[in-house]
Amino acid sequence: MKLINTTNSHARLVQSQLESTDATLVETFSAGNTDVVFTQAPLHYEILISNKHRAIREQEVDKIREFFLKRKIDTAHIDQAGIRTIYSSNLIEISIPIV
Numbered sequence: 001m002k003l004i005n006t007t008n009s010h011a012r013l014v015q016s017q018l019e020s021t022d023a024t025l026v027e028t029f030s031a032g033n034t035d036v037v038f039t040q041a042p043l044h045y046e047i048l049i050s051n052k053h054r055a056i057r058e059q060e061v062d063k064i065r066e067f068f069l070k071r072k073i074d075t076a077h078i079d080q081a082g083i084r085t086i087y088s089s090n091l092i093e094i095s096i097p098i099v
Contacts, residue, residue, distance in 0.1 A: 001063050003029040003036060013037070027072075036064055038072060045073055047094040056092055061085070065094060 007014060010028045017039060025040040033053045036053040039046040047068055049056055069075055073096065082097040 001031050001060065004070070006030045006035075031064075034060060036092075038068060040072075043098050044046055045078070045096040045098070047096070049092040049094075051090050055089060061092055061094075095096050 005027060006008045006029060007027045008009075013028065014026045017023050018036075021039070021053065022041045022043075023039045024042065025038075027038045029036040029038065034049060034051045034056065037048040037084070038048075039048070047064065049064055074099075077098050079097045079099045084095045
């Protein structure tokens with residue numbers, strides 16, 4: 001799975017998130033039909049995974065989580081035990097608290 005940064009194509013979404021939430025960084029990524037929104041805030045990181053065409057596979061969730069833990073998240077400052085994943089039919093939210 002290859003994630004492509006599509007932040008420039010979603011300027012309205014990014015601007016809206018920055019204005020209406022505590023986010024300090026918002027980036028969007030695409031892996032075919034799967035879209036990912038990565039948000040960094042002072043007290044947490046959020047990874048939102050969506051696919052309008054089918055259910056998201058657990059393997060995709062694992063790969064996306066690992067991608068962000070390796071490349072975007074300072075793992076020295078997160079609470080590994082506090083990571084929460086919320087599942088719905090075509091949307092998954094991963095919340096990673098910062099200690």
